[in-house]
Amino acid sequence: MSGPHTARTALAPRTVLTAPFSRRAWREAAYCLLSFVPSLVGSTLIAVNVVALGCALTLTVFGAVPGLLFLVVGLALARALGALQRRLARGLLDEHVAEPPRPEAGRGLVDGVKARLRDVAAWRAAAYVLVKLPVATLGLWAVAWWVIGALHFIAPLRWAAGQEDLSLISPVPGLGMSPDSLGAAFVAAALGCVMLLIAPWLTRAFVAVDCRLMQALLAPGAVADRVRELEETRALAVDDAAERLRRLERDLHDGAQVRLAALAMSLDMVREQLDDRDRPELHSLVETARDNAAETLTELRDLSRGLHPPALDAGLPDALTTLAARTALPVDVLAFVPERPTPAIESLAYYCASELLANVIKHSGAGSCHIEASTGDGTLRLRVTDDGRGGAHIAEGGGLAGLVQRARTVDGEVTVRSPAGGPTTVQVRLPPHA
Template sequence: MHADTPSTVRALVGGGVRAALRAPFTRRAWGETAYCLAGFPLALVGFVLLVVLLALGAGLTATLVGAVLGLLFLVAGTGLARGLAGLRRGLAAGLLGERVAAPRPFRPGSGAFGRLDARLRDAAGWRAVAYVAASLPVASLGAYAFAWWATALVNLTAPVRWAVFGQHPVVPGGSMPVVTPLPFGGTPHLTTFAGTFVAVGIGAASLLVAPWFTRGVVALDRRLIRSLLGPEPLAARVRDLEEKRALAVDDSAALLRRLERDLHDGAQVRLVALAMTLDMAKERVRDGDGVPSEEAARLRKLLDSAHLNATEALTELRDLARGIHPPALDDGLPDALATLAARSAVPVELAVDVPERPTQAIETIAYFCAAELLTNVIKHSGAARAEVAVRGEGGRLVLRVTDDGRGGAVAGTGSGLTGLVQRVRTVDGTLEIDSPEGGPTVVAVSLPFHA
């Protein structure tokens, strides 16, 4: 074990040296350098524009006459910051491979003052403002990091410039300045061609340091982007929980669908076969087949009872399977609702306009909501007719069931509406009831297209 230690150390040192020598020529170094080069003017212009807008906004808001105009300048500032944040996320994704999810889209309020208030309360916009303010110093360091690359290129070509392009002292006693990226230490001057190789050494050192300095600057900017330009921690957590909830809902819907198929293709088939076998046995007993009459009567009675139990079990099993997942949904929600409307004891007018097919879980919830609401219409409303309308509105699936009954429907009165409210809430759905005394009753169920 001790004998291997020196070789291990040598391997680590050798690997580190090779990595340091290769660093200036890697794609990562070039991408980070390009990011620093493109990021500085964007940060500078954005910072200046943002400071002007926010200064004007703050100054005018402090006065009574220009308060509204000042607020508009502040809103423009947050909007500009959001736009700059989008550019920085795109630049980071393209050059650094740093893909940060955008924050939630801005949700405007209702009315002019509602929209203005929502803009001023836009947390993502103000976090973008903080990024624009904090990114300028980092971008300045990025410009300085690019200076290391530039000075390396200039110094490495010093002999060529001296010999070919005549960049050497023109008058006796003149000298060639050597560019250095350091802000201190003075500027060395060369007076001979041999001295240009000192510049080459300085250039080589700058070339080796440049990628690591650039990487440190980019690491600072990465942290700013992740903390200020992505979703808020709580919003990211909510999004993660929503995705997990959607997977759980879809998995449960698929599991119930498989269970319904197993019941349909397995247990139901066996019960049908059992009922047919009992029918044949009854026929054999009825024909006599060597069985005494008294014994045949007892057997027929037992077979009749067994056949009745098998038939009832089959009916219950079919109802159970239909309650788990209606087979009509296999062809989509419109066909399933058409079947439901056709079976209703109250005439139902159906209108379906859905731009895209929802997920299986959403279709199932919408179907059972429609079925329960139509059941309530038949049992409690005394209505002569009903309407079922399903449409896509604002990116959501909206189901409305209307009847001309006596009204007065309220959740929690044993009408099944409480269970529907709980069902739709599992997928961030809503249920609204408008049922004045005397009717009509309108129940609207809003569901996302995807759980």
């Protein structure tokens, strides 16, 4: 009976015999050999920095600060070793392990240390480096099968060359041999051939264990994958919503507004041709219709401007300058945004500036206002300062609370500093993309 099973059975001996000559086997042996040294050094340093010094010193009163320093250095080293292992696996094994997200940089030394200590990916990398050492040691032992098997295989050649000492070690303790005749040398060669046939499968087994460890500890966890997926989905949804609003604004501007303007002009022409003495009631109806069309056109323009301000087409700095020029209060604008954020973030920043200016005019009693927009550290910062009476705070249902909710939709934040008597400073921090 012939079939696929018979073909696989016939192929198995060939696979076993040709395994030592395959490129995959040599790459796996090279990976085991190259990954041992960084694993040994890294596990020693991680054990000393993180486990021995870091965790131990933080439990003492006077060693807390040095302990935290050792922890931060050790975790950074663990991340670097994890990145090195991912590159080795990708280059030699074609094993692609996704890189976990980087921790958010803190705004100060304390926040930076907190961010490093809360970096789950760094702790998982440290666990991988510690667990990797025994696996790397076994991988090095598997590579020893290649070397010892090759020495056994050439034992007859060494005997024929007149080498007197043919003491041969074995990867298995207690099985070494010292051939004292040509026949014993050929026996050693046969044993070396068996070792060379076994070596590729040993290295493959330990490499498979290492790959599983990398996927479990060096790749982003399930929660991180889910968070990244949700962030990408949210970014697509926010950008799509911004594009739809922009398209709707253009449709209103080029369609409904143009038609309403034409209707108002037509009604003006009709009104001019009517005689008040002959048809006063008709004249009144046309006048009312014309006023309604004009009011509707004004409301539609305000609505479309709220959907997507046309000034944003030239960028956020120009849009803020235009907004300040339309404000009755003297407003000084300083904007430096060399790289444009996504349209959704630009619209949100413009909306925040518009709302804050409206609050300044309505509630602060200020005589002047200052708007500053800048980018840096992967953040778009918008700061609005006025010289009013102060006392502003985030109250439930208020305008500032609405800004906080809008900023949170893209992981932004709003901070308010407004002591009694002023000045008031509201800062909005937004990511460059949703």
